[in-house]
Amino acid sequence: MAAPVNGHLHRRTLLQFLAAAIAASPLGRLRLFAQTPPITDAQTVTLKAIAEVVLPNAVSREDRDRIVTAFVAWVRDYKEGADMGHGYGSSTLRQASGASPAARYPAQFAALDDAAKAAGAASFVAMPLDARRAAIEAALNGPQPVNRLPAQPTGQSLIADFMGFYFTSSDAWDLAYQAQIGRDRCRTLDGSDQAPEPLGRSF
Amino acid sequence: MARYEADVVIIGGGITAAMVAEKLFELRPNWSLIVVEAGKRLFDFENRFEYRQRSLDYGENQWPGDFVADQAARGVVSRTMAVGGSALHWGGVCNRFSEEDTRLKSLYGLAADWPIEWKELERFYCEAERRLGVSGEQSPLPEDWRSEPYPMPAMTMSYNLKQLKSWAEHSGIKFWTTPQAKNTVEGYGGRGRCRRCNTCEICPTGARYSPDWTFKQLLAAKKLQLHDQTLVRKLVLDERTPRIASAQAVREDGADNNVEYRARTFVLASGYCWSPHLLLLSASSRFPNGLANSSDHVGRYMTGHLAYQTTIDLDLKIFPGMNDQHSLISREFFRCRPDRSYVRHDLRVWENAGGRGPQLRDAEGKLLLGDALMADWRKRTTRGTARVRGYFDVHPDRDSRLTLDTAAKNRWGDSLPVIQHRIDAASQARQAATREHLQGVFTQLAKAGDGRMGNVGALNYQDHPAGGCRMGSDPATSVVNTFGRTHDHENLFVVGSPTLPTGGCTNGTLTFVALALRSVEEIAK
Numbered sequence: 104m105a106a107p108v109n110g111h112l113h114r115r116t117l118l119q120f121l122a123a124a125i126a127a128s129p130l131g132r133l134r135l136f137a138q139t140p141p142i143t144d145a146q147t148v149t150l151k152a153i154a155e156v157v158l159p160n161a162v163s164r165e166d167r168d169r170i171v172t173a174f175v176a177w178v179r180d181y182k183e184g185a186d187m188g189h190g191y192g193s194s195t196l197r198q199a200s201g202a203s204p205a206a207r208y209p210a211q212f213a214a215l216d217d218a219a220k221a222a223g224a225a226s227f228v229a230m231p232l233d234a235r236r237a238a239i240e241a242a243l244n245g246p247q248p249v250n251r252l253p254a255q256p257t258g259q260s261l262i263a264d265f266m267g268f269y270f271t272s273s274d275a276w277d278l279a280y281q282a283q284i285g286r287d288r289c290r291t292l293d294g295s296d297q298a299p300e301p302l303g304r305s306f
Numbered sequence: 307m308a309r310y311e312a313d314v315v316i317i318g319g320g321i322t323a324a325m326v327a328e329k330l331f332e333l334r335p336n337w338s339l340i341v342v343e344a345g346k347r348l349f350d351f352e353n354r355f356e357y358r359q360r361s362l363d364y365g366e367n368q369w370p371g372d373f374v375a376d377q378a379a380r381g382v383v384s385r386t387m388a389v390g391g392s393a394l395h396w397g398g399v400c401n402r403f404s405e406e407d408t409r410l411k412s413l414y415g416l417a418a419d420w421p422i423e424w425k426e427l428e429r430f431y432c433e434a435e436r437r438l439g440v441s442g443e444q445s446p447l448p449e450d451w452r453s454e455p456y457p458m459p460a461m462t463m464s465y466n467l468k469q470l471k472s473w474a475e476h477s478g479i480k481f482w483t484t485p486q487a488k489n490t491v492e493g494y495g496g497r498g499r500c501r502r503c504n505t506c507e508i509c510p511t512g513a514r515y516s517p518d519w520t521f522k523q524l525l526a527a528k529k530l531q532l533h534d535q536t537l538v539r540k541l542v543l544d545e546r547t548p549r550i551a552s553a554q555a556v557r558e559d560g561a562d563n564n565v566e567y568r569a570r571t572f573v574l575a576s577g578y579c580w581s582p583h584l585l586l587l588s589a590s591s592r593f594p595n596g597l598a599n600s601s602d603h604v605g606r607y608m609t610g611h612l613a614y615q616t617t618i619d620l621d622l623k624i625f626p627g628m629n630d631q632h633s634l635i636s637r638e639f640f641r642c643r644p645d646r647s648y649v650r651h652d653l654r655v656w657e658n659a660g661g662r663g664p665q666l667r668d669a670e671g672k673l674l675l676g677d678a679l680m681a682d683w684r685k686r687t688t689r690g691t692a693r694v695r696g697y698f699d700v701h702p703d704r705d706s707r708l709t710l711d712t713a714a715k716n717r718w719g720d721s722l723p724v725i726q727h728r729i730d731a732a733s734q735a736r737q738a739a740t741r742e743h744l745q746g747v748f749t750q751l752a753k754a755g756d757g758r759m760g761n762v763g764a765l766n767y768q769d770h771p772a773g774g775c776r777m778g779s780d781p782a783t784s785v786v787n788t789f790g791r792t793h794d795h796e797n798l799f800v801v802g803s804p805t806l807p808t809g810g811c812t813n814g815t816l817t818f819v820a821l822a823l824r825s826v827e828e829i830a831k
Contacts, residue, residue, distance in 0.1 A: 159680040177363060185360075188367030189385035191395075192767060194378055196385055200364065236675065243666075243673055252666045255365060263666065270664040270679065276627060279664070279683045286627025287362055289501040289511065292462045292490065299465070299625050 142175045142205065146212050150174065150265060152228045156236045157266050161278060174268050177256070178205040204258030211261040215242070277302060307564040312338040312531070314829065315553060315569040317538045317584065318576035319343030320391025321815065322802030322822045324517035325437055326575060329823055331529045333830040339530040340567060341521070342555060344374055344537040344580075345388035349518055354510040361508065368508035369394050374558060376716040377537065381708075381725030382610070382767045383579045389534050390518040391577065393815070397506045397631055398487040398514040400440045401812040402431050404449065404640040406650065410701070410808060414648055416732055417701035418807045421779045421788040422821075428453060430820035435485075438515045438819065439495045442485030445637055458490045461500065464628040466657040470692050471634055473620060474655055477754035479747070481634040481655060487515035495519070502629045535559055539720055541572065541588040541597055541798070550597070550798045556718060571797045571829060574775075575822070578608065578803040582708050582774035583723040585785075585800075598775070598792035598800070603785050605708035607776045608727055609809035610768025614744040615695035617660050617760040618752045624690025626659035639696070639747070640811065648736060649743045651698035652812040655751075658693040660760075662686050694751060696744045697769065699811040700733040708774050727768045770814040775804035777821075789828035790821070801825045 142150070154167045162170070181204075187197035215227040218238050224230040227238060239262055243249045249263045254271050256264035269275055273287035282299040314330060316323045319341055327341055348369055361368040372388040384392045406413060408420035408427065420427075432454040435442075443460035444452065460483050463471065467483065474481050488506075492499045500513040512519065524530050535558040544551040550572045555565040574581045582605040586596040596604050634655040642650050664683045667673055674682050706728040710721035745762055752759040778784025781793035784807075790799045801822040803814060810817065 157675045157679075159677050161677075161680070181364065182366070185364065186367040186370045187365060188369070189373065192382050192384060192769065192771075194380060194383045194385060196373060196375075196378075200366070239675065240673055250667055250671075252664055255363075266666070266675075266679075270683075273627070275664065279680060280625055280687050282625055284625045284627045286504060286630075289503040292500055292502060292629075295462050295464045295502060295628055296468060297465055298623075299628065 140209075141179045142208065146208070147171060147175055148228055149212055149215060149226075152230075152235055153239065153262055153265060156232065156239050157262065158269060159278065170269050174265055177268065178203065178208075181205065204256040204264060207258035208261045211242075218242075307566065308562050309566045309568070310340055310531075310533075311568045312340040313569060314339050314571045314573060315567045316341045316573045316575050317553060318391070318574065318580065318802075319345070319389040319517070319521070319532070319534065320575065320577060320802075321393035321396075321517045321819060322577075323573075323575040324390075324520040325434070325819050326573060326801055326822055326826050326829070327524055327530055328437065328520050329826040330830060331524065333826065335529075340569075341530055341532050342536050342538055342553070342567065343389050343532070343534045344377060344558060345386075345534065346371055347389040347518070347521070347532065347534045348372060348394070349389075349522055351512065351518075354508055358503065358505050358508050358510045361505065368505070374537070377722075378714075379579055379583075379723040379725060380711060380714070381579075381723075382727065382769075382771050383723070383725060389521055389532065390516055393515075393517050395507045396514075396815065398509075399813045400435065400438060400442070400485045400487050400816040401635065401637075401652065402450075403810040403812065403814075403817050404637065406641055407699075407808060407810045413644055414642070416648065417730065418776075418778065418783075420807055421777055421784075422824075426824070427817075427820060430824045431816065433823050434816050434820040437823070438487040438816070439489060439497070440485050440487050440816070441490040443483045445482060446480055447637060449641060450637055456485065458494055461486060461488060461490050461629070461632055464632060464657070466624050466626075466628045466690075467632060467634055467655075469622045469624060469690070470655050470657065473622060473692070473755040473757075474634065474636075474751055475754075477750045479636050479638055479653065479751070481636045481653075484633045484635045484654065486632070489513040496523070504627060504630050506631045533565075536565060537718070538567075538584060539587065539718060541584065543590060543592060543597070543795075548795050550795055569797075571799065573825075573829060574798065574800045574804075575802050578772045578774050579708065579723055579725065581800055581802075581804040583710070585775070586708075586710050586723075587720055593794075598785050598794045598798060600794050601782050601785065603776065603783065605774050606704055606706065607702040607773045607807065608706040608708055608725055608768075608771065609702040609773035609806060610700075610727065610771040611697045611809045611811050612700050612729075613695050613697045613765040613769060614741060614748075614762055615693065615765070616748050616762045617658055618692045618694060618748070618755070618757040619661070619760070620690050620692060620755045620757040622690040622755065623688070624657055624692075626657055626662060626691075628657065630657050630659075632656075635812075637812075647739055647743075648732075649698065649740050650811050651696040651740075651744065653696050653747065654694070656693040658691040660691050660693065662691060692751075692757075694748055696747065697811050697813075698740050698744065699808075700729040700768075701808050702773055703728040703730040706730075706773070725771070727771075768809070770809060772803040772806040772809050772814055772818065775800040776807040777805040778807065790825040791828060799825055799829055 185200040219227040252267040405424040411419040441458035442456035497512040553567040636653040711724040714722040775785040803818040
């Protein structure tokens with residue numbers, strides 16, 4: 104094995120060694136997960152600034168923060184190389200999960216700040232709401248416009264991924280229908296013959 | 307080399323094997339029994355909420371590792387290979403076939419009659435429902451008589467289904483709820499009550515029957531040995547008789563490439579794909595076309611059913627997600643008068659979220675954010691959508707086949723199976739009329755609610771596949787007799803889906819489990 108020439112290479116070499124060792128071991132199927140760096144605190148603040156624009160006003164500030172926290176956790180807990188199973192009646196296995204979509208986020212966070220600086224603001228977070236909205240619209244209407252909300256993050260657009268994360272959630276469906284359906288929750292059968300209770304809270 | 311001996315060796319660890327093992331030990335508690343399964347045992351019930359959640363959040367496999375990487379086939383074949391088999395993932399639907407399915411030849415001059423009387427089969431339907439734990443609602447049609455009530459009351463009809471039933475019955479067609487192997491009472495079979503998790507593919511509460519549950523109970527009571535990760539590659543004949551002497555197997559983890567099982571009786575319960583596959587793989591100089599195949603019928607008459615489906619947009623307030631795997635069924639079209647053009651099908655209705663979800667852009671392509679997006683979305687929530695599907699009866703051609711694919715081999719050098727479904731000439735000839743009929747039924751339903759029908763789509767594969775070792779009275783045209791005993795080898799049984807001569811027009815699990823339970827009474831003699 105070549106001698107490490109600096110700390111970075113040393114770390115990388117160590118990771119490569121660990122990857123090879125784990126892959127060769129009986130625990131190899133566990134694979135190495137989460138090579139993508141987590142969303143930083145500063146990026147989390149940016150996400151909150153995005154959330155204020157793209158989520159409905161009926162979602163309270165506390166709930167917005169919870170949604171951002173859940174999105175950050177989604178990124179943190181993403182597993183590369185996970186078993187994605189097989190479709191119904193399909194004779195082929197789905198490809199294992201690829202690199203985390205979040206690997207493409209740092210550049211997009213940076214682009215939002217760059218756009219803010221070009222507009223004379225210190226950062227995206229420092230911009231007023233209308234300016235943030237304009238920046239978000241510009242990002243989604245850009246040269247490669249985003250037309251659909253992804254059911255799961257894809258990495259193509261940080262903003263669309265975040266929006267899809269919320270708007271495809273059980274909570275968002277409840278808000279849209281103004282009813283406590285609780286699609287993704289395990290619930291009792293009792294009372295299911297009645298229309299779901301109306302929403303009694305903001306989200 | 308490991309060598310094991312038992313009174314009965316069951317090859318395969320799916321729902322049929324679970325039912326056979328359970329009943330066999332009730333009838334013959336002193337017999338020794340080994341179940342051999344190529345896949346793993348996934349018994350970590352305590353992790354199922356986590357698996358469910360990761361499936362929802364990341365799309366990961368709800369049953370991680372439920373396959374054997376190089377044990378694959380071409381054609382309509384589920385990759386699930388684990389203790390529990392495809393029934394780990396199933397939705398639990400437990401429809402019965404109808405008497406017509408067993409008398410196609412004598413009533414309509416089509417396909418083949420089954421070598422069993424309906425009254426006899428009905429008795430085992432009741433037993434299958436008890437063992438699986440089926441909750442259901444009695445059909446209002448007299449032809450759907452039953453000798454016992456369902457073991458559990460029907461699943462609560464959700465608000466959505468009540469709305470949909472009210473609409474659908476305006477069409478003049480009667481609907482009721484679909485029977486399911488899901489607990490509607492606490493504790494049936496030692497399992498919990500359904501909690502409407504909407505993820506029946508992995509039921510985190512155990513309310514939906516899953517064969518791993520039976521195996522765990524049998525193992526806990528020390529009633530059998532379960533050898534998982536053990537692939538049976540060949541059945542070997544006795545040197546002087548046509549009896550099966552042994553099953554040759556390998557450990558999937560490489561721990562032993564030479565495992566032998568000896569038994570008085572062998573029961574092949576490996577499903578419609580891997581059962582005929584093993585018989586073909588077991589060819590020898592005395593049986594060059596494979597075992598149980600003197601009729602050249604192993605791997606033939608591979609069957610199933612096709613479907614047409616559509617969505618209907620309705621002026622109904624539906625709340626998608628209340629219990630979206632529960633459905634309505636009508637069995638009115640299970641019967642066809644012999645003097646009419648032949649068409650038989652089931653008819654199912656589900657709540658549906660199609661077209662009701664959030665959109666990033668409005669109809670003009672304008673970007674929507676926040677309240678604007680929500681306002682646009684809410685406009686779509688004022689109406690509802692029904693998903694409607696009819697499985698219809700088609701019959702297999704003799705050359706609807708499973709064969710060995712000499713170009714594809716597993717790591718042990720065994721040829722893998724390829725399945726090519728082919729419907730018979732009569733089924734082909736009536737396809738246009740069947741489509742016209744089902745389109746008419748869908749239109750009738752849509753009109754009843756002033757609904758707008760979407761495109762009618764055809765299923766492009768045969769669902770609920772079966773066949774490949776069909777049962778019959780004549781050894782020249784079938785592989786097994788009415789009890790699943792092979793005509794060629796008196797100590798070899800094939801049970802479950804491979805034995806079905808035809809695939810009916812609704813989900814087949816309850817039917818092949820019922821047939822397998824009937825087989826056990828013969829196996830136990």
